[in-house]
Amino acid sequence: MKLNIEGLLVYFPYDYIYPEQYSYMLELKRTLDAKGHGVLEMPSGTGKTISLLSLIIAYQRAFPLEVTKLIYCSRTVPEIEKVIEELRKLMEFYSKETGESNNFLALALSSRKNLCIHPEVSSLRFGKEVDGKCHSLTASYIRAQRHSNPNLPVCRFYEEFDAVGRQVPLPPGVYNLDDLKDFGRRKGWCPYYLARYSILHANIVVYSYHYLLDPKIADLVSKELAKKSVVVFDEAHNIDNVCIDSMSVNITRRTLDRCQNNVDTLQNTIHKIKETDAAKLREEYRRLVEGLKEANVARETDIYLANPVLPDEILQEAVPGTIRTAEHFVGFLRRFLEYLKSRLRVQHVVQESAPQFLKDIFDKVCIDRKPLRFCAERLQSLLRTLEIADIADFSAVTLISNFATLVSTYSQGFTIIIEPFEDRTPTIANPVLHFSCMDPSIAIKPVFQRFQSVIITSGTLSPLDIYPRILDFRPVTMASFTMTLARTCLCPLIVGRGNDQVALSSKFETREDFAVIRNYGNLLLEMSAIVPDGIVAFFTSYVYMENIVASWYEQGILENIQRNKLIFIETQDAAETSMALEKYQEACENGRGAILLSVARGKVSEGIDFVHHFGRAVIMFGVPYVYTQSRILKARLEYLRDQFQIRENDFLTFDAMRHAAQCVGRAIRGKTDYGLMIFADKRYARADKRGKLPRWIQEHINDGSLNLTVDEAVQLAKHFLRQMAQPFRQVRSTPATKGTEQVSTFVVWKGRWRHGYRCLNLAFQSQQLNNFVA
């Protein structure tokens, strides 16, 4: 189907389009026109990805000089693969419609673990091992050594790629990870390096967030990407946390011990090299004197994505004299390490800012700020010079040096918290130094600065205005779209009271309350009797879940539930959880029915979809606030208040509600799907909470379902489930949303539940829409 979106010809590979997809594309086009950033919310299952892709590709074709590249960031490998499949469909449609083969190159990029085809290396289980092994085969100095010693192991795929792969560009087409591997096998080239090289001239790149946000990886992979790119962050409701995590460092005693070993190894290697090849060290020294001029030139000419770890000022200067020679640097590291060790020997919690920390370190061990800032760079240089094969072993010392650079670079936006023990186990000494980033805008700033359009999109981004504030950017468009539904396939219910009128809430004061726990159990029991197949229940934390489940067990509630459905529990152990998930799905499939007890913010709540019978109901027990006693969180809240004028409570509620929305959103993954969404906490009924849910959920909460008792909820749910079980053959879809009313373009739309075409003028008022069946 061809669409005309404000004068732009868009090819859309499906025969029908939902009104919200149309409005989505419209907003997207306006964002691109304005060369600005956008925040767009649209429920999952409405074809967000394909709308995005078809519009941006159409735009790329229409204005090849304005937008040269699409960088699509997703979270997980399966999501990346899904995007590529949609893209393939779109490209096929293009070549069918236009009759010419297009010269678009689109590819996915993932870690070595997912792309390696070397028989030995790819059989390793962990990503880090694969990286390390690969590095030991392909590092430049290893290959240089091989010239003198041909017996050294070699990765023939990399060698082949290095010899010829760069001359011939990857032929146009759509490549997912397997396609890349196949191509690599055929040609004998390393798919990973091929992909990394090809993203520079590809039209569309699909990869994980970390390739752009994590400064360590972004520096390797993404720094040369063209400025005129459009960056899309899909499923971006957690983007601030990703940013923060990528800039934060946690140091424990174990890290320090391993770091100590690393430093010893470095020392020994330096000794060895000094005896054999002193010239090499001298050469490095010379280079360091010259400074990081090269990098500076590159950044000025705008070729590179700025690296937040490597601030601009550093590039102006040469590495300070105190750490230029290798021995001095190792000595410096030792001093720094000893200092950190001494800091970890605390009896009480310490919280200090970066400048305080710097002052303290200067007073105690006479380490200046300046050499600290160069620590990361200096270490990289040393590792290169020493020709250390397996980088993975040196992760500890790399971490410490990154910490040194960060702490000395940013005086704001970070905090240092040293805790002698965990809150839950105050008797076991387990000191941790949290160097925690409080300002997500630091990591994402280079992205916003460098690329002309950055689109942040997800199914749950409400309230929209908070993202620009915490990420510190000015969007040109912000929009939230709802789902147009042929039938009301979601049923949000807020259960505020038990049958005995006890208020249900997970708030701290009533956590241990027997009556609340019993009523929660009763809710689950009753639901298990009337909801078919799968129910997913979310708790606010693992501790809370454990308490409640134990209590249910004692009261015999679990036993009663098990008569209706089997019970599976998510644990912190990933393997156990995936096992539970598998069994859960099996139980749903063969009619026994199952309940999955899981935790908001856990693995299940984020990445796993419960389509159709796998999730007929989601029950959210309580409001999933973060653990508010955590010092890191407190520091962050304080920072948000001081810097961005966001009140603590606003942020906490926002955070809780986005996780709640994520959890309940697991049940509905498309328009043919249906599911109950049960919010079991009376606080959800309050306008400040309810108002923060995404629009597409809010719409369906009517005043009658605000403060239900368990019984009332059961009746409503029964009715809803019976309604939904009726054969689905409604003709009319609900009319287009308000957002489309100003548009005056004709769109051919094919009703999904019927084969006739109908012509729909989106400018018509909603009532006319229904009569306008051609």
Place this chain on the structure above:
Amino acid sequence: MDEEPERAKRWEGGYERTWEVLKEDESGSLKATVEEILFQSKRKRVIESHEQVRLGMMRHLYVVIDCSRSMEDQDLKPNRLTSTLKLMEAFVDEYFDQNPISQVCLHRNPKKHIAALKKAVDTVCVGEPSLYNSLNQALQSLKHMPGHTSREILIILSSLTTCDPANIYELIKTLKSLKVRVSVIGLSAEVRVCTVLTRETGGLYHVILDESHFKELLMMHVKPPPASSSSECSLIRMGFPQHTVAALTDQDAKPSFSMSHLDSSSGPGLSLGGYFCPQCHAKYTELPVECKVCGLTLVSAPHLARSFHHLFPLQAFVESPLEELQGDRYCQACQGELKDKSIFTCTSCHSVFCVECDVFIHDTLHCCPCCIHSQVTPL
């Protein structure tokens, strides 16, 4: 089901939102919606009949009724089990009425079924059901049925869970290969495994909304399903015994036992008249039946004729608004004045009927009285 089901006390019943169905019109009156609701309830339409398809006329139907704990639920009044059994009685009657040459649970005698159903009312519902076990048991008997008959299982499932001893998907494959058609009526909600089961075996899957919908769904299974083209056709020997009362011809006749009462202790044992099998002269008091002695299927001609209307269904009447009607506003069947806003017109004779008569004609008469009336009888 004429009698009003025994209502539980209002406060014992479920929480209902009866007011939500009603909507005010512009003037704030409820009359329009109330009338609309009444009209709709009258016009629960006869299911679209498919035309010119082969139908399996000889049916072997197994009805499985879930008696698990969830049948105690009171959302159907007085509870699910009682309500189901009452509806089943009606179903059995209707079934034999419409399909005289078919069997339910390999039995032809409706009276026996009804007696069994009545007894079952007192059953205490406990435990979990097993779809697998019930299907398996039904399958064991059905698989010996000859190929020209349909093999059907109707499950009335109240529970949302099934405790199976083995993988049910294997069994579904077996059912499919044996061409057993499994239909399910769910009393609570859509269960995945039933969806798969019915889709694979070509049956219907419905979930009830309320009691009247339940009845409607049950009645849907009275109509024979379309036969699959692969099922074999064969000629069947049938006997058409005449009802003869021995006393009329022979003064010395003595009352005799009917063969159909041999296996049951109940009922009147001796009678004078009866149907005699044309092959072996065994006596039966009721038709249709399979002869106990020689195995011949005994039916009467009207039985066969009654099965016929499934093959040649009456065309649905055309619905049109009352305003469009010219001439007299009287129903051709009941002669009452047409008051509802829609009327129904027969496609062949263009007679006009009201809603009630339309439903009656399609559900019971199976032919248009005006068409027959206008036919010039050759006699």
